[in-house]
Amino acid sequence: MERFPIVEVTAEPELEPYWSxxxxxxxxxxRCSVCGATPWMPRPFCSTHPRAVVEWIETGGRATIYSWTTVMKGEGVFKDSSPYVLAVVELEDGPRILTNVVTGDDEHLCIGQPVSAVFDHRAAGGSILRFITDDARTGTPLAGAQHGN
Ligand SMILES: [Zn+2]
Structure with a gap:
């Protein structure tokens, strides 16, 4: 996780269940109570059913790699983080998420490879969601996520 920069996060009040x-x-x-859509990023309304109740559901945090690339030359705050993996992962519970993948071996990633959600708690404003490969994980998914301060 230290490979990635500590970025500034603004936790939107309407997304407090997510950030909490x-x-x-x-x-x-x-999740929309009418159609069951679970968009990413989470939002407190359904774009198809704006009057529907949105419920916050817990996921298992398991996903598979849908697509990925290794960024060899990062830009901005990621300038000193390269090489790093930028990926789209498909959550078992729903949406595809553009994210970083923490991996022990960038060269042997593959489409369909299982990954688990992990949170980077170093930012002051909120915890950043990333995913980690099974071989790079040292603890259990989610519960074993790094806890800062
Ligand atoms: Zn809906």
Whole structure:
């Protein structure tokens, strides 16, 4: 996780259930009570059913790699983080998420490879969701996520 920069995060008040769970190392999604959609990023409304109730559901945090690339030359705050993995992962519980993958071996990643949600708690404003490969994980998914301060 130290490979990645400590970025500034603004936790939107309307997404407090998401940010609160993230601080505890849990991944939750907003699910529309009418159509069951679970968009990423979470939002407190459904774009198809704006009057529907949105419920916050806990996920298992398990996903598979849908697509990925290794960024060899990072930009901005990621300038000193390269090489690093930028990926789209498909959550078992729903959406695809653009994210970073923490891996022990960038060269042997593959599409369909299982990964688990992990949170980087170093930022002051909120915990950053990333995913980690099984071989790079030292603890259990989510509950074993790094806890800062
Ligand atoms: Zn809906």
């Amino acid at each position: 769970a993230a601080r505890e190392g849990r991944l939750v999604l907003a």
